[in-house]
Amino acid sequence: MSERKAFIGELISECLAVVIIITIGNCAAAMYSLYDPSPYKTAYWGVCITWGLAVTMAIFVTGAVSGTHANPAVTLALAIYRDFSWRKVLPYWAAQVVGAIIGSAIVLMMFGPVIDAYNLAHGTPRELGGAAGVFFTHPGDGITPIHAFWDEVVLTAILVLGIFAITDEFNTQAPQANAGAFMIGLLVAMIGASAGYLEAWPLNPARDFGPRLFCYFMGWGSAAFPSPMNYWWVPIAGPLCGGVVGAGLYQVLIKPYLPARPA
Numbered sequence: 001m002s003e004r005k006a007f008i009g010e011l012i013s014e015c016l017a018v019v020i021i022i023t024i025g026n027c028a029a030a031m032y033s034l035y036d037p038s039p040y041k042t043a044y045w046g047v048c049i050t051w052g053l054a055v056t057m058a059i060f061v062t063g064a065v066s067g068t069h070a071n072p073a074v075t076l077a078l079a080i081y082r083d084f085s086w087r088k089v090l091p092y093w094a095a096q097v098v099g100a101i102i103g104s105a106i107v108l109m110m111f112g113p114v115i116d117a118y119n120l121a122h123g124t125p126r127e128l129g130g131a132a133g134v135f136f137t138h139p140g141d142g143i144t145p146i147h148a149f150w151d152e153v154v155l156t157a158i159l160v161l162g163i164f165a166i167t168d169e170f171n172t173q174a175p176q177a178n179a180g181a182f183m184i185g186l187l188v189a190m191i192g193a194s195a196g197y198l199e200a201w202p203l204n205p206a207r208d209f210g211p212r213l214f215c216y217f218m219g220w221g222s223a224a225f226p227s228p229m230n231y232w233w234v235p236i237a238g239p240l241c242g243g244v245v246g247a248g249l250y251q252v253l254i255k256p257y258l259p260a261r262p263a
Contacts (some may be wrong), residue, residue: 007088013066014092015099017058018206021070022103024054026211030111030134034118045193052189059181071204072096073243077160081247093206100210104135108218126219129228135211136224137200137235145231148199152238155191156203157246162187164250170258199234208235 001009028050032040040047059068069075072093078084108115115131124130132138139148165171166180166187175183192201202208212232216224226232 010066011091011095013062014069014095017062017068017070018096018099019103020058021054022100023106025051026107026134033131033133034114048189048192051192052185055188056181056185070096072206073156073239074160076240077243077247080244081251096206097210100206101214104211104214127221127223129223132220132223135215136208137202139199140197143198145229145234148234149238151198153242153245155195155201156239156242159187159191159203160243160246161250164247170261172259202235203239205236205239
């Protein structure tokens with residue numbers, strides 16, 4: 001296989017991985033947000049585990065081709081600390097965002113009538129942010145954009161710290177073979193279950209930016225960009241910074257002290 005063909009395959013893989021994650025995850029968000037009574041309102045763990053299993057499935061489908069970064073923060077951390085090619089970073093990011101847009105389009109196709117009925121019943125049209133939480137994130141009660149930024153630095157640092165540990169072949173406590181996909185999915189679910197109400201735990205710039213961009217052109221307008229409190233930049237900058245921090249913590253504080261590698 002030529003290098004060019006292999007690279008195209010990697011980009012398709014990254015795009016498809018994010019399509020899977022956004023389609024399943026945002027459908028769960030729709031189930032949480034649009035129905036009364038919602039099956040998830042008294043069982044929030046169900047939303048978290050659904051997002052986590054979407055990540056697991058994406059890894060199973062695409063991991064052998066691209067490694068399933070599926071997250072610009074992960075791609076950046078791998079480029080800095082694990083010799084991922086810098087020339088691939090921007091194309092991977094673009095593929096991830098395109099995947100998020102496609103996933104959002106699928107969710108709107110499926111839940112569009114329910115969204116419209118919900119907005120009509122609540123007097124909240126799209127341009128006022130009606131049902132926007134199905135697609136992209138927003139700060140919870142009492143959370144300012146700056147506070148949300150630091151939340152996302154911390155939470156994404158935990159995510160990428162965990163990913164680096166789970167995928168380190170020299171970490172003798174890391175899960176073996178395909179069990180890593182389940183553990184990464186559980187890691188996503190754990191973060192959502194512990195802190196998801198702060199700002200809906202984006203953790204992933206593509207996960208928020210792609211749906212937000214899609215919604216801007218599908219009637220949500222300024223509710224998506226720049227969004228209330230000019231919030232749009234937080235789910236991009238926070239995870240990118242947090243990913244670098246989390247990976248750095250693993251590389252500096254854990255990796256040098258792992259058991260000696262065989263000669």
